[in-house]
Amino acid sequence: MTRRDFLRGSLAATLLPGxxxxxxxxxxxTRRGDPLYDPSVVQERALTTAADNDPVVQAVERxxxxxxxxxxDIYICRTTDFTCSYSPVLHREVVALLAxxxxxxxxxxxFVDKYGESTLMAPPPQGFNLAGYLLPGVLVTAVGxxxxxxxxxxxxxxxxxxxAVTPGRLEEALPTDRLPDLPPIPxxxxxxxxxxxxxxxxx
Amino acid sequence: MTxxxxxxxxxxxxxxxxxxxxxxxxxxxxxxxxxxxxxxSTYAVCASLLVAALCLWKALLxxxxxxxxxxxxTSRNLPLxxxxxxxxxxxxxxxxxxxxxxxxxxxLAQSLTSxxxxxxxxxxxxxxxxxxxFFVLTMLLSANPFERLPFTPEDGRGLNPQLQNxxxxxxxxxxxxxxxxxxxxxxxxxxxxxxxxxxxxxxxxMRKWTILSWLxxxxxxxxxxxxxxxxxxxxxxxxxxxxxxxxxxxxxxxTAFLHSVMIQEKRGMLKRWNLGLIVASFLLSIFGTFxxxxxxxxxxxxxxxxxxxxxxLGFLIVAAIVSFTLLYLRWPLLEPxxxxxxxxxxxxxxxxxNLALVGIAFSVLWGxxxxxxSEAIRGTKITVGPPFFNRVNVPLGLFLVxxxxxxPLIAWxxxxxxxxxxxxxxxxxxxxxxxxxxxxxxxxxxxxVMAWGLAGFVAGTVGQEFWRGTRARRRMHxxxxxxxxxxxxxxxxxxxxxxxxxxxxxVYVAAFAGMAFKVTREVTLLPGESAEITSPYGHTxxxxxxxxSQYPQLNRFVSAASLEVRxxxxxxxxxxxxxxxxxxxxxxxxxxxxxxxxxxxxAREDLYVVxxxxxxxxxxxxxxxxxxxxxxxxxxGGGILILGGLVTMWPGGPRITRRSPSEVQPGYSAVLAGxxxxxxxxx
Numbered sequence: 001m002t003r004r005d006f007l008r009g010s011l012a013a014t015l016l017p018g019x020x021x022x023x024x025x026x027x028x029x030t031r032r033g034d035p036l037y038d039p040s041v042v043q044e045r046a047l048t049t050a051a052d053n054d055p056v057v058q059a060v061e062r063x064x065x066x067x068x069x070x071x072x073d074i075y076i077c078r079t080t081d082f083t084c085s086y087s088p089v090l091h092r093e094v095v096a097l098l099a100x101x102x103x104x105x106x107x108x109x110x111f112v113d114k115y116g117e118s119t120l121m122a123p124p125p126q127g128f129n130l131a132g133y134l135l136p137g138v139l140v141t142a143v144g145x146x147x148x149x150x151x152x153x154x155x156x157x158x159x160x161x162x163x164a165v166t167p168g169r170l171e172e173a174l175p176t177d178r179l180p181d182l183p184p185i186p187x188x189x190x191x192x193x194x195x196x197x198x199x200x201x202x203x
Numbered sequence: 204m205t206x207x208x209x210x211x212x213x214x215x216x217x218x219x220x221x222x223x224x225x226x227x228x229x230x231x232x233x234x235x236x237x238x239x240x241x242x243x244s245t246y247a248v249c250a251s252l253l254v255a256a257l258c259l260w261k262a263l264l265x266x267x268x269x270x271x272x273x274x275x276x277t278s279r280n281l282p283l284x285x286x287x288x289x290x291x292x293x294x295x296x297x298x299x300x301x302x303x304x305x306x307x308x309x310x311l312a313q314s315l316t317s318x319x320x321x322x323x324x325x326x327x328x329x330x331x332x333x334x335x336x337f338f339v340l341t342m343l344l345s346a347n348p349f350e351r352l353p354f355t356p357e358d359g360r361g362l363n364p365q366l367q368n369x370x371x372x373x374x375x376x377x378x379x380x381x382x383x384x385x386x387x388x389x390x391x392x393x394x395x396x397x398x399x400x401x402x403x404x405x406x407x408x409m410r411k412w413t414i415l416s417w418l419x420x421x422x423x424x425x426x427x428x429x430x431x432x433x434x435x436x437x438x439x440x441x442x443x444x445x446x447x448x449x450x451x452x453x454x455x456x457x458t459a460f461l462h463s464v465m466i467q468e469k470r471g472m473l474k475r476w477n478l479g480l481i482v483a484s485f486l487l488s489i490f491g492t493f494x495x496x497x498x499x500x501x502x503x504x505x506x507x508x509x510x511x512x513x514x515x516l517g518f519l520i521v522a523a524i525v526s527f528t529l530l531y532l533r534w535p536l537l538e539p540x541x542x543x544x545x546x547x548x549x550x551x552x553x554x555x556x557n558l559a560l561v562g563i564a565f566s567v568l569w570g571x572x573x574x575x576x577s578e579a580i581r582g583t584k585i586t587v588g589p590p591f592f593n594r595v596n597v598p599l600g601l602f603l604v605x606x607x608x609x610x611p612l613i614a615w616x617x618x619x620x621x622x623x624x625x626x627x628x629x630x631x632x633x634x635x636x637x638x639x640x641x642x643x644x645x646x647x648x649x650x651x652v653m654a655w656g657l658a659g660f661v662a663g664t665v666g667q668e669f670w671r672g673t674r675a676r677r678r679m680h681x682x683x684x685x686x687x688x689x690x691x692x693x694x695x696x697x698x699x700x701x702x703x704x705x706x707x708x709x710v711y712v713a714a715f716a717g718m719a720f721k722v723t724r725e726v727t728l729l730p731g732e733s734a735e736i737t738s739p740y741g742h743t744x745x746x747x748x749x750x751x752s753q754y755p756q757l758n759r760f761v762s763a764a765s766l767e768v769r770x771x772x773x774x775x776x777x778x779x780x781x782x783x784x785x786x787x788x789x790x791x792x793x794x795x796x797x798x799x800x801x802x803x804x805x806a807r808e809d810l811y812v813v814x815x816x817x818x819x820x821x822x823x824x825x826x827x828x829x830x831x832x833x834x835x836x837x838x839x840g841g842g843i844l845i846l847g848g849l850v851t852m853w854p855g856g857p858r859i860t861r862r863s864p865s866e867v868q869p870g871y872s873a874v875l876a877g878x879x880x881x882x883x884x885x886x
Contacts, residue, residue: 032819032821032823033729033730033818033819033821033822033823033824034730034821034822035820035821035822036751036753036762036817036820036821036822037753038753038760038762039817039820039821041753041760041762041782041784041792041796042751042762042782042796042816042817042820043782043796043815043816043817044816044817044818044819044820045727045815045816045817045818045825046818046825047727047818047825048725048726048727048825052725053724053725058723062590063590065586065588071444071586071588072437072442073588076437076439079437079438079723079725079813079815079827080435080436080437080438080798080813080827082796082798082815082816083795083796116583116584117583117584117585118583118584118585118586119586120585120586121586121588121589121590121591122586122587122588122589122590122591122594123573123577123585123586123587123591128577128580128581129577129585132569132570132573132577132587132591132595133591133594133595135569136562136563136565136566136569136595136596136599137566137595137598137599139562139565140558140559140562140565140599140602143558143562144555144558147551147554147555147558148546150543151543151544151545151546151551151554152546154542154543154544155543155544155545155546155617
């Protein structure tokens, strides 16, 4: 193994490599478990199927809102609020449509037809909704450009007015017991101000 | 006791009304006795509301179920800490909590503020009294916590299970404290406008209050994320819920203020902007309260829908009209003392930082209100959820991270090219190396790579500032590195506390980006069966279902599903997720069963498991398993952020003095900044 390979491997191990998902067949559930002491206090669930973990199903469900009023998408609702009776039904609808050969976009369109535009977790970026998506960015960009233009105009002043001092590496010039010998300053009394500034640091 | 509580509320309202009226209408500059009365009314209101608060606590702790609020939010078997916390669990109690704390803050502001600002204090008393009077009036007319039932139930309904979490005892109060304490800077701002004392003295008077408010909001938001993560069971901590957004809005504007106020202190600029930011922060805190309590926007956090929302809407409108009218009337007095001279200056960097922060605040507000706007204009209901907010806000957020790194590197007034080159080399290299490392490691997702790269850039900036400051002290005083570092921070608390805050922020950003790589899986397992899930780092977790135990515990019946966890073949322990059916003291179910997630954390990722339910009423269990990368760093980042805020506002340290433009030599300014000494960094 070359040093480069080693470093690359180490980096990959310590930082984030690409997603890896372990494929795992659902457990064989022909065997039943032992009854609970009080099953009424635990929600009844259906056996997990391959569709439940299908990334395409999950991606579609993340685009659609659960109709129970929880404000969550179908995927989060069905895997979080286990008392919700709506999200499992909607999940089955998504799975059925995909199984019937519909594309993810077609599934989403079918949901919009059935439940209205509010079933989308984000409005489609078209028409009036574009204002929702673009206005903040456009405003920030416009104001930023305006600010830059105004400041740039103000800064167009003769160079002489902004007396520049050749900067040096201050800390290298700083002895422990006295102030450094800085380049000449065209402003009388500047030494004193510098001393004050350094004193401020000291304080 | 409830009678005393009622009486205290009425007394507080009358005295607060008197205090506000005297402060604003009493022509107190000619009547010092009225001025004193306005100030003293603040203390009287505080005493009255403390009595009212004690009365409600007494009713809660003595299980006086004849009081509607007590019956609604507690039960006999509710653990004591939650009975105590039930004070702010409901609409009515939280309004009393708000009014009481505001009156305490108002009294503290009166007693702790230097006598140099004496001329502002009656007006401050007027503002705080007016706000307290509004809250108390709202309670008296629409949400009285001392309201009695026509009968006395045997037991109360109990507290919502999701609120029976340690986070509940501290997250809401922290957030309330943040919202409430904004009233003090707002009061100072209005006082300065009314008294026509719009120089920087009002800023000195209320600076610590601003940081305190920001600190409480930061702590409240972080604790809210933690509570959502451990309690709600969805495997995340931020969902762009309207109420979450409402807490973020004033935090953003306060953060903008904490940066821009330095430009006013140093250069006498942005006076109007700073006043506008304080007013906006206060109005946004009231807006957040309006959203939470009106039910106008669907949210998982909302209190029961009630008429209280209309009170807040009315108050919001009145406060906005009064504030902006005052600002308009004093506009000519708020001329800047200096002009921005260069794009390559710290002032410009702070200005763009403000633009990014206010831009994000606008974007969040816009997204929160867009459904209402869409319905009003198009007649179509839409949902604006996380995909919308992520799409709009992530680019703005990355811009903000970039500016967080740039700001401290540039000198005041104007930086030279040499200065810029010297300041930027190390941070830019750090950011570039981090980005390159991630790309080499195989990460191709644009936003996470940008976020981590920019976080590296900010880390480079902060590290360079600390290193140069420490090195300068070592050379000047011959101190050891730890001593030099300690004294550097101790003697420049505002500046280096600010850098610590920046560190917390970059840790946040890095942690948030990690969630782009979360992995989820659902499984059904019989006892003894196992499932595997592979994390984004390539580690394989093997989870073996150990069975389900059921037992009574405190005020609930618990169904606990346990899993043995192995990571890459090595046993790391047993985790347990629970279903909890809460019961009243007669054993009757109170709410739907709730879920407690099982979380196993390390520095790189969280294994987050939720017991979803039973198959056929047996111990065959359905689980939702999630691996969330870098979550621990969200809490670490929050802690660092709060630590930085505490360092910044710790008493003592040198006063930041404003220098007139003629006093500051740009060349020396650049040299000093280049050396990492003598200039103010973040607040």
